[in-house]
Amino acid sequence: MSGHQRVRQPRLATDRLGELAGSVAVPTYDRTAVTPGIVHLGVGGFHRAHQARYVDDLLASGVSDWGIVGVGLMPQDVRMRDALAAQDHLYTLVERAPDGDVRGRVIGSIIDYLFAPDSPTAVLDLLTDPRIRIVSLTITEGGYHVNQATGRFDASDPGIQADLRPGAVPSTAFGYVVEALARRRAAGVAPFTVMSCDNIAGNGEVARAMLSSFARLRDPALGAWIESEVAFPSSMVDRITPATTDVDIEEVGWRFGIADAWPVVSEPFTQWVLEDHFPRGRPPFEQAGVEMVPDVEPYELMKLRLLNASHQALCYLGYLSGYRYAHEVCADPLFVDFLLGYMSQEGTPTLPPVPGVDLAAYQQELVSRFANPHIRDTLARLCAESSDRIPKWLVPVISAQLASGGSVRRSALVVASWARYAEGVDEQGSPIDIVDRRRAEVMSRAMAHREDPLAFLRDPDLFGDLVDSPEFTEPYAEALASLHAVGARKTLESWET
Numbered sequence: 001m002s003g004h005q006r007v008r009q010p011r012l013a014t015d016r017l018g019e020l021a022g023s024v025a026v027p028t029y030d031r032t033a034v035t036p037g038i039v040h041l042g043v044g045g046f047h048r049a050h051q052a053r054y055v056d057d058l059l060a061s062g063v064s065d066w067g068i069v070g071v072g073l074m075p076q077d078v079r080m081r082d083a084l085a086a087q088d089h090l091y092t093l094v095e096r097a098p099d100g101d102v103r104g105r106v107i108g109s110i111i112d113y114l115f116a117p118d119s120p121t122a123v124l125d126l127l128t129d130p131r132i133r134i135v136s137l138t139i140t141e142g143g144y145h146v147n148q149a150t151g152r153f154d155a156s157d158p159g160i161q162a163d164l165r166p167g168a169v170p171s172t173a174f175g176y177v178v179e180a181l182a183r184r185r186a187a188g189v190a191p192f193t194v195m196s197c198d199n200i201a202g203n204g205e206v207a208r209a210m211l212s213s214f215a216r217l218r219d220p221a222l223g224a225w226i227e228s229e230v231a232f233p234s235s236m237v238d239r240i241t242p243a244t245t246d247v248d249i250e251e252v253g254w255r256f257g258i259a260d261a262w263p264v265v266s267e268p269f270t271q272w273v274l275e276d277h278f279p280r281g282r283p284p285f286e287q288a289g290v291e292m293v294p295d296v297e298p299y300e301l302m303k304l305r306l307l308n309a310s311h312q313a314l315c316y317l318g319y320l321s322g323y324r325y326a327h328e329v330c331a332d333p334l335f336v337d338f339l340l341g342y343m344s345q346e347g348t349p350t351l352p353p354v355p356g357v358d359l360a361a362y363q364q365e366l367v368s369r370f371a372n373p374h375i376r377d378t379l380a381r382l383c384a385e386s387s388d389r390i391p392k393w394l395v396p397v398i399s400a401q402l403a404s405g406g407s408v409r410r411s412a413l414v415v416a417s418w419a420r421y422a423e424g425v426d427e428q429g430s431p432i433d434i435v436d437r438r439r440a441e442v443m444s445r446a447m448a449h450r451e452d453p454l455a456f457l458r459d460p461d462l463f464g465d466l467v468d469s470p471e472f473t474e475p476y477a478e479a480l481a482s483l484h485a486v487g488a489r490k491t492l493e494s495w496e497t
């Protein structure tokens with residue numbers, strides 16, 4: 001309870017907004033007049049802290065035809081359905097600054113939410129409604145079914161297989177999007193734009209390639225039509241948004257007088273760089289601070305190779321050393337030196353020029369953001385789903401550095417720390433809950449590396465041919481041996497670069 005007395009607050013609802021206006025910002029626009037223009041698949045913490053907040057700004061400025069309808073596809077999304085339905089689809093966004101300043105804001109831009117298993121027909125009807133001109137996605141990196149080694153579509157997922165059966169009722173994001181596009185095409189309704197907001201380099205291009213490959217397996221002509229007729233703008237999205245905790249829910253109660261079943265907490269920083277390619281129209285995003293550019297790639301690479309790869313650089317080593325939060329790691333100068341060294345010596349040399357960005361200042365700002373003690377971003381969140389993260393964020397850095405003759409020593413230590421973490425026991429002997437959709441394979445390779453030091457790397461789906469590169473395997477094997485012999489902290493102390 002954080003020392004605060006538990007008081008039962010009335011549930012967040014439209015008719016309470018007036019009384020809440022003294023303690024938090026609330027929507028002042030008429031939500032009943034807002035019509036849907038965007039369907040978002042994967043309404044989790046990030047979408048609610050980021051895109052929905054930008055759209056809320058636009059609705060407040062008088063735009064009324066770009067409301068968001070959320071769609072949940074996964075079994076766990078039933079909780080989001082119930083939370084939002086009980087509070088008129090309103091929720092509280094809490095922004096916590098490093099200096100302890102806390103701001104609350106009720107977001108009104110999600111005007112409805114459908115849980116797809118309740119009614120696939122309702123979801124398909126929505127997606128074929130001509131008013132829907134954008135379908136946006138935060139379905140996580142794993143939701144795109146990319147074979148990491150070949151870059152091609154991987155159709156092995158059972159849900160994908162089910163969605164490929166003739167006449168299937170969709171169950172996956174790809175199943176819904178492609179079925180809806182097929183219906184729009186048949187009905188002569190212009191396709192919506194697909195806007196990926198996941199942390200993937202070239203997220204628009206990846207979405208285009210994977211969705212059209214999936215569609216081709218259903219109907220080659222449909223696949224070709226999607227590839228040529230549907231727009232897939234790429235984006236760089238950035239706002240650190242940890243998973244909401246019970247303490248966060250209680251804080252929203254005592255601090256703002258709001259009973260909110262599922263608020264969302266984030267840092268104050270937010271950035272969205274978006275490729276301006278929306279042939280069916282778009283909201284005036286730039287009015288809400290979105291940077292509309294012709295080419296997002298330099299910004300995406302900067303963010304993924306500096307911010308996201310640094311998250312991986314700090315999470316396993318930090319966890320093994322006994323830390324549990326990102327800010328704890330970033331209060332430790334040994335780790336900060338390592339992160340800045342990785343960013344300046346290995347991540348940054350692989351980047352193209354990034355228009356208007358001072359990369360040295362960007363690196364320092366990242367460390368300050370990671371060090372925000374009020375965000376309480378857990379290392380467990382950052383260590384999860386590493387099989388989807390390391391190959392997309394760090395392996396490209398290693399490959400580029402190897403190609404140019406640059407250093408990979410810090411990156412090698414990061415990969416070795418993941419391998420050590422994947423053994424499933426920390427340096428204090430406590431079990432680690434490995435959360436990864438490839439958990440069994442990853443853990444079994446980690447179990448084998450005491451006998452065969454390169455065993456963890458022998459997975460071309462994750463590492464391509466890195467195992468054949470002595471410039472990488474030598475520092476990797478040295479790092480792994482050191483982690484086993486003296487642990488993460490001492491390895492960092494002595495890691496010569």
Ligand SMILES: NC(=O)c1ccc[n+]([C@@H]2O[C@H](COP(=O)([O-])OP(=O)(O)OC[C@H]3O[C@@H](n4cnc5c(N)ncnc54)[C@H](O)[C@@H]3O)[C@@H](O)[C@H]2O)c1
Nearest residue numbers: 042043044045046074138139140141143198199239240241
């Ligand atoms: N959290 C952040 O700091 C952050 C910042 C930038 C970008 N992102 C992007 O947003 C994504 C989601 O992050 P989050 O913090 O909202 O996570 P979250 O767990 O809060 O929400 C993820 C949502 O996606 C759904 N989902 C997961 N896998 C899916 C799949 N295969 N198909 C369809 N839906 C699926 C979940 O059910 C949930 O609704 C990340 O993977 C990342 O690409 C997150």
Ligand SMILES: O=P(O)(O)OC[C@@H](O)[C@@H](O)[C@H](O)[C@H](O)CO
Nearest residue numbers: 199237238239240241308311382
């Ligand atoms: O959410 P993921 O899986 O893409 O990655 C984990 C974190 O690195 C990520 O969520 C960052 O917090 C985020 O990308 C900051 O904008």
